[in-house]
Amino acid sequence: MKTFKIAAAAAVFLAVSGAAHAGTTFDNVKKKGFVQCGVSTGVPGFSATDSKGEWKGLDVDLCRAIASTMFNDASKFKVTPLNTQQRFTALQSGEIDVLTRNTTQTLTRDTTLGLIGTGVNYYDSxxxxxxxxxxxxxxxxxxxxxxxxxxxxxxxxxxxxxxxxxxxxxxxxxxxxxxxxxxxxxxxxxxxxxxxxxxxxxxxxxxxxxxxxxxxxxxxxKEPLGPMVRQGDEQWFNVVRWALNAMLEAEEYGITSKNVDEMLKSSNPNVQRILGVTPGMGKNLGVDDKWAYNIIKSVGNYGESFERNLGGASPMKLQRGLNAQWQQGGLMYGWPVR
CATH class of the missing domain: 3.40.190.10 (Periplasmic binding protein-like II)
Known part of the structure; x- marks a missing residue:
């Protein structure tokens, strides 16, 4: 009986403490002025430092996209290198705001850690x-x-x-x-x-x-790799999820960092919504309507990020494979920005 009471009290404590901290990440990130991302300790193509000591990679680009969504400035981020043993604790404790380190999305991780995956930015095996x-x-x-x-x-x-x-x-x-x-x-x-x-x-x-x-x-x-955030913080969850989806949608509609300004004139209603020509999409996230435009302008679409970090423009020269857009036989399928 005593064991049951202790367990019940612990459950109440967790519920109360969880509610007290729910939804705070968005405001905290805005207040401090940058996004703190957890990345690997060094995996070329995903997150590693270049000859100038600057962090580069597919996972770093996602961190930059989140920063761009929040601040209209992709440079407003910092990274915390984490090994496999440290990564979840760092996110649970609030040391980082989002884990963009190459991490496999699994049922156990979504249901036992107080964390949740927001999408897949690389399908692997x-x-x-x-x-x-x-x-x-x-x-x-x-x-x-x-x-x-x-x-x-x-x-x-x-x-x-x-x-x-x-x-x-x-x-x-x-x-x-x-x-x-x-x-x-x-x-x-x-x-x-x-x-x-x-x-x-x-x-x-x-x-x-x-x-x-x-x-x-x-x-x-199967290794679906993607970012994770803390549970109970839906506004922040949405920012991270839709930063990734904006990059995927931009590639599907042919919007690149080079042509994004010209694409502002597009008559395609999907492109108009993505780029903020049609108002409202930013308000729903709590950010500027040009949030996706800013991502594409400063970071590029998903295909551009893949090409320079993992594809033909990189030392890896990996084929897109499962990470090609769905029309090209891959699994990458951006959710509608509407």
Whole structure:
């Protein structure tokens, strides 16, 4: 009985404290004058520093888009590099306003952490990379192999599930920091390295001899990666969700950072709503009607962001694949700005 009373009291406390803090992020961000985004500690193409020490990548561009929505200025953001163990705690505690770090959206994460995903900015799958010297062309030939993996991730769970389901023995080498895993793998401390295939591709470009390594064909999982915010804060949730959707919608309608001013003259009602020519869309979010125009002008549409960070204009040179627009056979489908 005592246990029940304690549990009930805890539930009431959580409900009250949750209500007290609900809906505050939007106002707090406005008050301090910038958006604090949690990003990875360094994954090229997603979030990493360039030669000038400036953060670049697909996830950083989303952070810039959120800043542009809030302040009409994409430069009003700061980043907090977080490893896999730190990321959720940093968001739960309020250290960051939004987690734009490459994070898989799952039911458990939406229902047990007090957090919630707002959309997908990269559809991925988990794979494994090995040295060609190992002489294998399939993960099914990795019996007895050592595999480097980060703890506290869906990657670690997927790895165990896949090898167990295929009745293959392996030995995990668990290392917390991503850059330490890369060093361990390149030094031969483990036979294979597993994470999302996009990360494997970007990491391969940083190794001393990229052609020495191969990503095996198997897909261990589905990895819908996207931003997360705290639950119970719908206005902020909407800002993050629609900043991403605006980038997707802009690409679908052919609105780019180069032609956005010309597109203000478009007679297409969808384009007029996206760019704020037709008033009201900003008011509904609590921001300027030109919020999406500002994103596109300063950050670009989703396709532009993908191209410079992960596509042909980047060292990764990844194909769009699942991340192509839905009319081109991909999964990217912007929700209507209307």
């Amino acid at each position: 988990q794979g494994v990379m090995v040295s060609k010297d190992l002489g294998v062309d399939s993960a099914k030939k990795l019996g007895g192999a050592t595999v480097c993996v980060q703890p506290g991730t869906t990657t670690e769970l997927n790895l165990a599930d896949w090898f167990r389901s295929n009745k293959i023995d392996f030995k995990p080498v668990v290392i917390d920091k991503y850059d330490e895993i890369v060093r361990a793998f390149s030094a031969g401390r483990c036979d294979a390295f597993t994470t999302d295939k996009s990360q494997l591709a970007s990491t391969r470009t940083t190794l001393e001899n990229p052609d020495k390594y191969v990503i095996l064909p198997e897909n261990f999982s």
